[in-house]
Amino acid sequence: MATHLILQKIFKTGIVSEPMPEADPSLRTRMQELQADLLKVFGRALAIRHVDAGSCNGCELEIHAINGPQYNIEGMGIKFAASPRHVDVLLVTGPVSRNLETALKRTYDATPEPKWVVAMGDCGCNGGIFGESYASCGKISNVIPVDVEVPGCPPDPVTLLKGILAAVSGGR
Amino acid sequence: MKIAGHEWDLASLGNHVWRGRIAAAELLAFAQSVKDEGGQLVALWGSDDRQLFPLSPGGRGAGGEGAGFAIHAAFITAAGLAWVSAELLADTPAYPDLAVIFPQADRMQRATHDLLGIQAEGAVDGRKWLRHGAWPEGSFPLRKDFDAEVVRELDAYPFIRVEGDGPHEIPVGPIHAGTIEPGHFRFSIIGDRVLKLEQRLGYTHKGIEKRFEGMDLATGAKLAGRVSGDSHSAYAWAYCMAVETATGYEVPERALWLRALFLEIERVANHLGDLGYLGNDVALSFGFMQFWRLKEELLRLSGRLFGHRYLFDRIIPGGAAVDLTDGSELLALAGRLEAEVRELKAIYDEHPTLQDRMANTGIVAPALAARLGLTGLAGRASAQAWDARVQFPQTPYDRLDVGMSTHRRGDVLARAEVRFAEVVESLRLIRAIVQGIPAGAIAVPVRVPDKVTEGIGWVEGWRGEILVAVRIGADGKLDRVHPHDPSWQNWPLLEVGILGNIVPDFPLINKSFNLSYSGQDL
Numbered sequence: 001m002a003t004h005l006i007l008q009k010i011f012k013t014g015i016v017s018e019p020m021p022e023a024d025p026s027l028r029t030r031m032q033e034l035q036a037d038l039l040k041v042f043g044r045a046l047a048i049r050h051v052d053a054g055s056c057n058g059c060e061l062e063i064h065a066i067n068g069p070q071y072n073i074e075g076m077g078i079k080f081a082a083s084p085r086h087v088d089v090l091l092v093t094g095p096v097s098r099n100l101e102t103a104l105k106r107t108y109d110a111t112p113e114p115k116w117v118v119a120m121g122d123c124g125c126n127g128g129i130f131g132e133s134y135a136s137c138g139k140i141s142n143v144i145p146v147d148v149e150v151p152g153c154p155p156d157p158v159t160l161l162k163g164i165l166a167a168v169s170g171g172r
Numbered sequence: 173m174k175i176a177g178h179e180w181d182l183a184s185l186g187n188h189v190w191r192g193r194i195a196a197a198e199l200l201a202f203a204q205s206v207k208d209e210g211g212q213l214v215a216l217w218g219s220d221d222r223q224l225f226p227l228s229p230g231g232r233g234a235g236g237e238g239a240g241f242a243i244h245a246a247f248i249t250a251a252g253l254a255w256v257s258a259e260l261l262a263d264t265p266a267y268p269d270l271a272v273i274f275p276q277a278d279r280m281q282r283a284t285h286d287l288l289g290i291q292a293e294g295a296v297d298g299r300k301w302l303r304h305g306a307w308p309e310g311s312f313p314l315r316k317d318f319d320a321e322v323v324r325e326l327d328a329y330p331f332i333r334v335e336g337d338g339p340h341e342i343p344v345g346p347i348h349a350g351t352i353e354p355g356h357f358r359f360s361i362i363g364d365r366v367l368k369l370e371q372r373l374g375y376t377h378k379g380i381e382k383r384f385e386g387m388d389l390a391t392g393a394k395l396a397g398r399v400s401g402d403s404h405s406a407y408a409w410a411y412c413m414a415v416e417t418a419t420g421y422e423v424p425e426r427a428l429w430l431r432a433l434f435l436e437i438e439r440v441a442n443h444l445g446d447l448g449y450l451g452n453d454v455a456l457s458f459g460f461m462q463f464w465r466l467k468e469e470l471l472r473l474s475g476r477l478f479g480h481r482y483l484f485d486r487i488i489p490g491g492a493a494v495d496l497t498d499g500s501e502l503l504a505l506a507g508r509l510e511a512e513v514r515e516l517k518a519i520y521d522e523h524p525t526l527q528d529r530m531a532n533t534g535i536v537a538p539a540l541a542a543r544l545g546l547t548g549l550a551g552r553a554s555a556q557a558w559d560a561r562v563q564f565p566q567t568p569y570d571r572l573d574v575g576m577s578t579h580r581r582g583d584v585l586a587r588a589e590v591r592f593a594e595v596v597e598s599l600r601l602i603r604a605i606v607q608g609i610p611a612g613a614i615a616v617p618v619r620v621p622d623k624v625t626e627g628i629g630w631v632e633g634w635r636g637e638i639l640v641a642v643r644i645g646a647d648g649k650l651d652r653v654h655p656h657d658p659s660w661q662n663w664p665l666l667e668v669g670i671l672g673n674i675v676p677d678f679p680l681i682n683k684s685f686n687l688s689y690s691g692q693d694l
């Protein structure tokens with residue numbers, strides 16, 4: 001029976017989650033406007049909306065990966081939400097394609113204050129290999145304000161998590 | 173070359189690839205003979221050849237299209253890949269509509285028009301495809317004289333509407349609710365049942381083909397690998413194969429084995445991820461956690477052994493960028509993954525809700541799959557028995573005797589079953605490669621030619637066949653590169669597979685195909 005097999009497998013697998021990495025403040029690009037006390041209230045219950053603004057889908061692979069059991073992000077209080085209206089952080093990938101420029105701006109506007117934007121990957125940080133062209137606006141900060149830039153192609157899960165934590169941990 | 177009893181003037185380029193130039197007026201007859209033989213259209217693209225001097229048409233790889241435009245098409249035939257090109261007039265470039273024979277040509281023809289202003293004459297669907305509002309009508313980015321100045325237009329796209337009492341529309345996207353790529357889906361429904369789904373893609377169009385122009389060969393490999401990041405090794409290999417056909421240099425055998433190793437690791441990683449998500453989408457998060465645990469172990473080992481979790485930039489023109497020094501860890505992990513995947517398969521097999529949700533959901537019947545050109549993994553789940561590694565094996569696949577997995581049911585469950593079988597087969601291949609890889613160099617220096625040359629590469633990626641066509645200019649820089657993703661053929665079948673299903677099953681059906689947006693948006 002399936003339930004029996006599932007339980008067996010769960011016990012055999014055990015807990016594979018690893019400790020959470022520390023925030024990396026060096027990834028921050030602009031001064032936080034948020035008060036320290038707000039951060040305390042905010043704590044570590046963080047909702048993120050991922051926005052693919054034109055990526056090659058490589059960065060998405062690592063976003064999926066941090067949802068896996070080794071990284072246990074829900075255990076850290078981080079979760080991905082379906083609507084920008086429900087989140088604190090926009091995690092944006094890709095160079096911004098011109099065909100998505102409006103959608104990205106609207107998503108940003110739909111996100112309530114206070115909000116943070118994490119630009120993920122070389123493309124998000126500087127346009128990457130695609131650069132700026134008739135079809136690409138280049139880096140994310142060409143289109144919306146960015147708080148943290150996480151380089152890499154794609155950035156590995158630990159670097160990505162450090163970047164996300166840096167965005168919300170302010171000067172702490 | 174004989175196709176369905178008809179003799180065509182195509183020359184062999186080796187590696188099961190055939191090359192020929194025909195008149196535009198002959199395209200339909202050529203396509204028909206491929207169809208009669210049971211073949212398929214794989215890719216269709218155009219090029220601006222106005223700056224090229226007419227070269228001798230017989231010469232190997234000569235860009236002999238003359239001083240106008242050209243339309244190119246690649247077909248799968250019984251003898252391999254047939255690549256034909258036809259010259260088109262500079263003023264009124266047009267060719268006959270191929271969608272009447274191969275419906276999958278429709279979107280490729282529309283994209284070719286958006287990018288180059290080449291017209292498919294008589295085509296029923298004349299709507300734009302990749303062009304939204306980022307460049308104006310009548311301006312064509314892949315023309316060499318394109319003025320890159322940004323002009324913005326209001327984007328309007330006429331969806332096909334379902335009229336009458338009762339049906340209503342649900343627009344979804346381009347920004348989706350989960351971590352997936354952007355695209356727009358327009359559902360017309362009655363109650364919970366889908367009457368019609370229409371896709372609008374092209375949102376991630378970032379000008380990849382234009383970007384290739386003028387690039388050096390090494391950087392081109394990096395860009396090719398980023399057409400669709402989840403198929404990095406497949407694209408990088410297909411690109412390098414194309415460059416190698418064009419320039420005629422031989423890659424060391426060890427490098428080819430390494431490339432196959434990377435390709436099979438990529439296949440296993442993607443299939444594991446998808447099997448996890450398929451569990452997740454039927455509310456079995458246990459499946460997600462288990463498969464993603466396994467996938468992560470494979471990614472970490474790839475990172476340790478080869479320096480990149482997804483093996484980016486490990487395949488380079490001339491060979492491979494990194495060697496395998498000690499394969500013991502890979503052998504051990506492949507063995508363990510196989511045992512665990514079999515355990516998990518037993519659970520999926522016996523899980524009543526999972527079986528109930530997946531069986532008879534999102535069906536693409538074999539006859540329809542054949543008519544519309546469903547390909548790759550999804551094709552094999554609908555009895556389309558094509559796998560380039562099996563029918564047209566190149567080194568090292570010609571020595572590995574790859575087993576093909578097919579299914580006749582064409583539903584979500586069949587696509588999951590094919591994935592399970594392919595994971596196990598690829599793990600066997602990984603072990604066979606590690607044990608059988610010949611000694612020797614892993615790369616040779618690339619000689620840049622001083623005349624116009626062209627080539628094509630063709631690799632069975634995890635999703636289906638990845639094709640890259642390359643033309644190198646006399647200056648040794650890339651002049652025209654066309655990367656083709658199997659998602660072009662398969663996206664329209666998703667529109668068909670959802671019909672009559674309920675809206676809540678869409679995410680599951682969509683995931684069972686797991687098509688690339690970036691790969692088709694370019």
Ligand code: SF4
Pocket residue numbers: 054055056057058059093094095120121122123124128129152153154398401
């Ligand atoms: S940074 Fe790399 S992985 Fe991420 S979208 Fe850009 S090319 Fe793809």
